[in-house]
Amino acid sequence: MRVALILLFLLSLGAIPGSLIPQSGTDAAKVQEFKDAHTTLGPVYDRLGLFHVYSSVWFSAIYILLFVSLIGCIVPRTWQFVGQLRGRPPGAPKRLNRLPAYATWRTGAEPEQVREVALKVLERRRFRAHAAGDAVAAEKGYLRETGNLLFHIALIVMLVAFAWGQLFKSEGNKLIVEGGGFSNTLALYDDFKSGSLFSTDDLTPFSFDLKNFTGTYELTGPNKGTPRTYQADVTYSVGAYGKEKKTTVKVNEPLEIGDSKVYLTAHGYAPVVTVRDGKGNVVLHDAVPMLPLDSNVTSQGAIKVMDGYRNARGVKEQLGFAAFFVPSFAGDGNGTMFSQFPALLNPRLAVSAYHGSLGVDAGIPQNVYQLDTSRLKQFKTAKGAILKQRLKPGQTMKLPNGAGSITFEKDVKEWANFQVTQQPGSDWALAGAFGAILGLAGSLFIQRRRVWVRATTGADGVTVVEMAGLGRSESAKLPEELGDLAALVHEQAPTKTDEPDPAVAPPVPAEGAEKQ
Template sequence: MRTALVLLLLLALAAVPGSLVPQAGRQPTEAAAFRVRHAWLSPILDKLGFFDVFSSPWFAAVYLLLFISLGGCIVPRCVQYARAMRTRAPLVPRNLSRLPHHESWHSAAGPEEGMSAAASVLRRRHFRVSFEPGTNGPIAAEKGYLREAGNLVFHAALFGLLVALAVGSLFSTTGQKLVLEGDGFTNTVTQYDDFNPGTLASGDDLEPFGFRLLGFSATYQRSGPQRGTANSYVARLRFTKGTDAPARNVRVEVNHPLNVGGTKVFLLGHGYAPVVTVRDGKGKVAWSGPVPFLPQDSNLRSVGVIKAPDAVDAQGKPDQLGFSGLFLPTVRLTRKGWLSSFPAPDKPTMVLTAYHGDLGLGSGVPQNVYQLDSKNMTQFKDSDGSPFARALRPGDRMKLPGGAGSLSFDGIKQWASFQIAYNPSNSTALGSALAMGLGLMASLFVRRRRVWLRAVPMPGGGSRIEAAGLDRTGSERMAEELATIAAELRDKIPTTELNAKDSTFRKPHQEQW
């Protein structure tokens, strides 16, 4: 057990780098940025496996050793527990009066009758009784075996939880998708913005379903100290499972995912997508549609870029256009710059600056769709030589200098981001966690205790009954329980006149017969 506890501590310490260093498998963008910021440290962390901690050999080694240690702890204790359950209760001590809790009294019944009644009382109270019927032999009884059983259940459930986590790491799949209002999603690998399969999982066996985002609605607190806090996020979907099933409308809310055959669709976040139309120098539409902007704060101040790779200049020569800037749902201009004072689109404004040149889309190097590579581009200038920038409201149009084209702000759509996750071990992990809780409660609150009774025949008839108890946890409740057993037994068998006169039960070595 000591080894298992040390390994469990090592496993917790081994997981710390996974929280401090971005994991390449689940946070590729953050991991790439970390490598750029810490160029000298990144090669060392790479060799140590810190960018993929939970798949590293050293983490797997600690995990495997913890499995072996727990198994080596649980199996022998289960065998020992099974043997203890088959053995008889411990023998009756020679001198019961020396035990911490004991009582004695005279009974008019004989020893055999008294012991039979005592065995019946103890069995009714769920004690495991060792007594030969038809004899006046002493009784040994024991109770509280659930304490050790709870301890074993806790450790076995911990073992099951570790197995569930391992299975989940190997066979689970997780992906994210940003969906615009009116657009859809089909559960195939190519549809994901980011897809992270487990070590032994693939994208070939994904649950067949799809959905279309019919609309998204959000309500916010309008006043008080919680102004701007979201009251509700609701995504309305048109959902279809398989190819032949009829479509149906469903709602997905925060903490209320859509469950499709074990695959869950969680609502992660939302934002705005300004609808724009970009015209080039010839007046032709170079790009048109909604563009997702990514929120930067709780008031949904969002950043985004617009790219028009098919634009040409007034002479018909290729001259790609790019725009970057902010979208502000409720605009507020301060000394610090453009801000949003509320997340709802009360005063929507888009602030953009424009570039022309080469977007770099044909270089063969993958680009982030939410970033503008302006390395080979030139920013437009105003007549006074300052950078060209404009603030647009819905319906406004921005003309580029030199007749290079224009951009019109046509309206606003919303988008919602979803996480689609499948983990085959969720039910096992939940069952193991519940079993751990029940086992821990049993091991903490169930008391292991023993009770012994002996009937000694008296010369003038009747018997003297001695009872003693021992609580292995040291609880003082044993005295109360022993008194209750004695009182119930005195009600079942008659007592002598001596007991009627003396209602206080003293320790046997203090009584005078």
């Protein structure tokens, strides 16, 4: 047991770096930032596995050793406990008066009657009792050891559930604009990570569409702008031919489908833009998601035209627009391009235009929300200034030399980010946690104790009753409980009082004695 406690302590110590140091499984970008900022510590941490603590060799070794140690504790103690349950409480020691709780009295009842009364009293108090020679032996509090075993078994269940969940878990994110949908296939996730034994066949087959997103905010007071409600109205179906159902996903109220849970984790705006070439042909008409930069949803994004565009000379090119969006603009002359409130009250879209190659044909992954300008040239005005403009809904910015235009349409949609998680073993982990709490409570608050009642005939022929108690652990309640038991036995075997012997005549006053 001591080894298990040491290993449990080491496991808790080993988990500390996982909460203090960026982990590659949760945020690979922060890990890279840490390595770039700490050129000396970074390689050392990497060799020690501190960037992936929970899957490192040393953490797994502690984990497995703790598992083996717990089993080594449980098996012998279980057999010992089973043997105690199958056996009987041990007989009374020779000298009960040496025990910490002790009571005695003399009674006129026969020893057999006293033992019979004591046996009934103890059984009514849910003691396991039996007569052993001239005494009754009883024991109570077996649930203490049961709780102890339950606690250790629950720890094993939690360890197994945790390991199972880490091996077979999956977690992915998907940003969906109002009117868009998602099917639970690997190719449609924006990012996805899973356990080492996870298979794509384990994905729960379902799909859902985002019909509408609603967000409300505090309008006044010190908490102005604080979100009050975020909810996404969706329709979903299970399987290829499942019936479509409606539901609402809220923060901390996920949509549960089989083993998968769909959480609402973030939201933002997607202004609808239309890009035309020099001939007026529409080359892009779409709602473009913008990523929030602050609590008032000042947002940044990129508008990319990858195909279908030709410049004024008829040459195929790609267009890119670096964009900033604010849902509540302060007004011209009232500050910079920062939103004053998270709700859509006075939207503005600021864009600057580029042309050339977006770099998407190079086969190198890139962020769809950022613009790589390394192969792009910026449009400039006739005066040589950088072409940029802040657009109201319905306004258009024309590109120079008949290169086309971009229009900020009057429609602004909202998007919601959903996290789809599949964590097998979570129910078992929860059951193990409850079991551990119950077992720990039982082992702490239930006292195991033994009581003996001895009734023998004294030298003068009077029955002597002795009661004593012994706890497996120190308890101030044991003397009190023994006193209650002694009172119940005493009711039916009361103390014998000393009565005068009728064979002895009372003393007679001598003659001539003065009368009082």
